[in-house]
Amino acid sequence: MSDQNRKRISAVRFIRKLHDSSRSVLVEASNGLEYVVKWLLNPKSATAIHTEALGASIYEEFGLPVPSWAPIEVSNDFVDANPSMWFELQGGTAKPRSGFHFASRSLDVDTCRVFETVPESWHSRIQNRSDFWGALAIDVWLDSCHSRHALFVEDDQASKLTAFFISHGHIQAGLNGQQRKSFRPYLYPDRRIYAATEMKAALGSWVEQIETRGSAVFLTVLRNLEVDVTKPFVRDFTERVLTRARSLRRTVSAMEAEFADAHGKKPARSVHPPAFSTAACDSLTAGRACSTL
Numbered sequence: 001m002s003d004q005n006r007k008r009i010s011a012v013r014f015i016r017k018l019h020d021s022s023r024s025v026l027v028e029a030s031n032g033l034e035y036v037v038k039w040l041l042n043p044k045s046a047t048a049i050h051t052e053a054l055g056a057s058i059y060e061e062f063g064l065p066v067p068s069w070a071p072i073e074v075s076n077d078f079v080d081a082n083p084s085m086w087f088e089l090q091g092g093t094a095k096p097r098s099g100f101h102f103a104s105r106s107l108d109v110d111t112c113r114v115f116e117t118v119p120e121s122w123h124s125r126i127q128n129r130s131d132f133w134g135a136l137a138i139d140v141w142l143d144s145c146h147s148r149h150a151l152f153v154e155d156d157q158a159s160k161l162t163a164f165f166i167s168h169g170h171i172q173a174g175l176n177g178q179q180r181k182s183f184r185p186y187l188y189p190d191r192r193i194y195a196a197t198e199m200k201a202a203l204g205s206w207v208e209q210i211e212t213r214g215s216a217v218f219l220t221v222l223r224n225l226e227v228d229v230t231k232p233f234v235r236d237f238t239e240r241v242l243t244r245a246r247s248l249r250r251t252v253s254a255m256e257a258e259f260a261d262a263h264g265k266k267p268a269r270s271v272h273p274p275a276f277s278t279a280a281c282d283s284l285t286a287g288r289a290c291s292t293l
């Protein structure tokens with residue numbers, strides 16, 4: 001799961017838990033840098049790692065800012081030595097699996113401030129604000145159906161902000177023939193971040209890029225991630241992604257009018273995955289629900 005330049009790293013020091021829904025942890029890695037580790041199998045998702053890697057790689061290929069990432073090895077000894085990073089479940093705790101996971105370089109460094117959300121009055125400070133249209137186009141294409149998540153990093157003069165897109169663990173590519181009719185599942189929660197006057201031109205140009213390059217980008221990313229494309233699940237998934245790239249213009253056109261109507265009225269509610277239970281976690285860790293992508 002790495003391209004030629006992406007070096008594998010290993011976890012050397014547990015720093016803290018993050019208390020997000022997929023129970024990520026902050027660690028120091030063998031290269032001396034801090035990373036947010038998202039587990040391959042976590043109480044929320046059996047597929048998080050590969051879709052995280054897939055989504056982050058596709059964003060990178062299209063030039064959208066994402067924290068740099070690497071496959072991280074978390075050894076058995078490291079898991080055993082750090083019980084405070086284990087999953088807390090309703091019926092007790094569960095150990096994360098040792099092995100390779102997804103590590104996102106922490107944006108939270110001493111030299112700059114990072115914000116989870118920003119007030120509307122700051123939106124004009126976001127120098128890549130129009131990238132939210134790119135994120136929307138990609139998320140609709142991949143059917144990444146969780147409200148868009150971004151972190152905002154302030155420059156050292158405390159003037160401009162750059163949005164970094166994180167959280168790509170929800171790519172479904174129209175699973176079970178699902179065709180969503182609205183942008184709503186894909187939007188950033190505060191939809192005022194989308195400059196409405198740019199919609200036609202900006203979204204249109206992203207859709208064109210995806211229709212033109214999306215399939216090739218997707219296949220390159222799968223190859224770089226060393227995904228076994230002969231597996232039936234992967235073949236089916238790939239077919240759906242390529243089909244969605246070809247018909248993206250039609251999909252997006254149908255959603256634009258509704259968005260324009262609702263734009264600017266109030267922040268959308270975050271769409272969160274259902275709560276988990278110990279039983280759900282057991283079935284995931286037993287591998288029964290584990291697809292391979």
Ligand SMILES: Nc1ncnc2c1ncn2[C@@H]1O[C@H](COP(=O)(O)OP(=O)(O)OP(=O)(O)O)[C@@H](O)[C@H]1O
Pocket residue numbers: 018019020021022023024036067104105106107108116149151166167168169
């Ligand atoms: N590269 C990063 N640098 C700094 N903080 C990060 C990074 N990646 C994730 N985080 C922190 O972890 C939190 C959760 O990350 P992420 O959104 O990827 O997980 P999630 O599984 O989608 O969880 P949630 O559903 O709570 O958003 C973020 O809100 C942020 O605080």
Ligand SMILES: [Mg+2]
Pocket residue numbers: 149166167
């Ligand atoms: Mg998230």
